[in-house]
Amino acid sequence: MLFGGTERKNFFDGKRVCYCYAMRGNLAKAFELTNTQVFRRAAVSKSYTDLLGRKLFLALLTVQGLGAFALITLAVILKKFGVARSVIQPRVRQEISRSGVALLPMFIFVALALGFVVVGQTVSALARVGQTAYLGSTMVIVIVRELGPLLTAMLVLARVGTANVIELGTARALGEVEALEALGIDPVHYLIVPRVIGMALGIFSLTIYLIIGALASGYLFAFLQDVPLTPGDYYKQIAEALTWLDFALLALKTMAFGFFIASVTCYHGLAQPLRLEDVSRVAVRAVTQGVIVCVLIDAVFIVLYLVT
Amino acid sequence: MSETTFTTAVIEMRDASITALHDTSTVVVAGVNWTVQPGEFWVVAGQQRSGKTGLLLHAAGLMTPAQGSCRVFGCETANFGEAQIAERLRVGFVFAYGKLFNQLNVAENVALPLRYQNNLTADESARAVELILELFELTPYAGITPANLAANWRQRAALARALVLKPELLLLDNPLSGLGARHRQWLLKFLEQLSAGHEFFGGRPMTLVATTDDLHAWRHPKRKFAVLDAQVFSVLGTWDELEAARHPAVTELLAEPLETTI
Structure with missing residues (x-):
């Protein structure tokens, strides 16, 4: 016992933190504490208190695991910026295309529909009280601050997030993560970082397109309904309702959506030891938690809006 | 000791x-x-x-x-x-059943460690990959993804991937x-x-x-x-x-x- 366990360094010891978590001792060991699969596979309990306790414990473990995973991802993004650029850059482009550019046709349709729905409802409601002048500011509050980012996040979660979990879950179950480690490739750097960056930028850009599309189609609908509003007035209303804070918070919020959706889906796909038969169940769980995370982020930003 | x-x-x-x-x-x-x-x-x-x-x-x-x-x-x-x-x-490692990356084809699988460790673009690594695929008689399968490859060739591709960095x-x-x-x-x-x-690997045992x-x-x-x-x-x-x-x-x-x- 010359070089026993005592010499082994702590996980949080200085600069080795993310390497330890991601590569050394493999992911299974690094996330041993937050391995919820063990609890999920246990026999169903007979008492309600026991069941409630288990659910609560599972929820806490998930929060802990997710938090750790998000922090590790962030650390790897910062630490390995520029490492193996020729491999990572094309991967990032690929992910931006997958969770941004490829979704554009769907978003044009959604933007048209959103503009019609919101303006259709508001015009009829505002016309009853004779306040159609508020159309622009209503659009800003509803579309720019709330519906635009949230709807984008949900759609990207549904279309790209699920694919993420299934792809990574399958890779994990088939042992590709160990294969990456054996080749000296950091799985977090190669598999997660491009997805996180791609999704953050994808959701940000798609939200902008969705907002512009919805505002334009909204005016079109108002015009068709013979609302006495010139394009100039509409534009002025919108410009007046927008503050610099809207732009800053919009960028922050959409980036946060992207970062966390990617983290949640990647965490479920990759961070836990999986068996092939777990993949579909994990995908369902990841989508549910993705929705919850989005709503929570949204709630935080509502508070921010109200405070400022 | x-x-x-x-x-x-x-x-x-x-x-x-x-x-x-x-x-x-x-x-x-x-x-x-x-x-x-x-x-x-x-x-x-x-x-x-x-x-x-x-x-x-x-x-x-x-x-x-x-x-x-x-x-x-x-x-x-x-x-x-x-x-x-x-x-x-x-250290090179060949897993049982290969454990190739399913999202990449054979050539990309073999090229990945080379590209990641040496920061090479796909074009820069093309020649080296071509040579190693030739050595392992994998050239006809270069564009095929592992799931569509027979187990025999999958194992060989895994060996090529493990050896591409010329381990000792x-x-x-x-x-x-x-x-x-x-x-x-x-x-x-x-x-x-x-x-x-x-x-091919430097003649060293x-x-x-x-x-x-x-x-x-x-x-x-x-x-x-x-x-x-x-x-x-x-x-x-x-x-x-x-x-x-x-x-x-x-x-x-x-x-x-x-x-x-x-």
Whole structure:
């Protein structure tokens, strides 16, 4: 016992933190504490208190695991910026295309529909009280601050997030993560970082397109309904309702959506030891938690809006 | 045991406890004492679930022993980190059934370690990949994804991927399982060439460790043998010593397949 366990360094010891978590001792060991699969596979309990306790414990473990995973991802993004650029850059482009550019046709349709729905409802409601002048500011509050980012996040979660979990879950179950480690490739750097960056930028850009599309189609609908509003007035209303804070918070919020959706889906796909038969169940769980995370982020930003 | 033995040995395990990959709390083999010298060709035999994969993963430094020490190229694997990447890349690992990346085709699979470690674009690495694919007769399959590839060729692609960085130590996890007769012969011949020093990889004798559950195919006077049985790792020595030892597990692993089973 010359070089026993005592010499082994702590996980949080200085600069080795993310390497330890991601590569050394493999992911299974690094996330041993937050391995919820063990609890999920246990026999169903007979008492309600026991069941409630288990659910609560599972929820806490998930929060802990997710938090750790998000922090590790962030650390790897910062630490390995520029490492193996020729491999990572094309991967990032690929992910931006997958969770941004490829979704554009769907978003044009959604933007048209959103503009019609919101303006259709508001015009009829505002016309009853004779306040159609508020159309622009209503659009800003509803579309720019709330519906635009949230709807984008949900759609990207549904279309790209699920694919993420299934792809990574399958890779994990088939042992590709160990294969990456054996080749000296950091799985977090190669598999997660491009997805996180791609999704953050994808959701940000798609939200902008969705907002512009919805505002334009909204005016079109108002015009068709013979609302006495010139394009100039509409534009002025919108410009007046927008503050610099809207732009800053919009960028922050959409980036946060992207970062966390990617983290949640990647965490479920990759961070836990999986068996092939777990993949579909994990995908369902990841989508549910993705929705919850989005709503929570949204709630935080509502508070921010109200405070400022 | 002096410091010099540590630095010359390729793999040095002292009282190492080997744990299972997916359950690090279970010790599958206890108290492993094993020294692999440069240029040796080791064959570790054992039945299924005897801990062969775990032993190789520990020898590659991908897992750390629960107890005891494991040194690879004189470097304690428990301390393997980002700074030891050069040591880690001296070890090549061929997983059972290849474990190729399903999202990438064969050429991309082989190119990935080369591109990631040397920061090369696809074009810059194209020539090197072409050469290695040619060596492994994989050129016609370059654009095919692993899921559409026969197991024989998948294993060969995995070998190409493990060797593309020209490691000094190659670990193969049950490389013969599921291979057809022609591919078995090719692989055994190729490994022999690697062991003697293949000109493609600089002509330097490579240290090899392969696991197996079928000892017959590996019979060779120069190879060294060890057996894993009932949580115990026993070094047997050369083929003659293996036959002389009459280890019960070896007798089972050498059993003639057709008459004795069923």
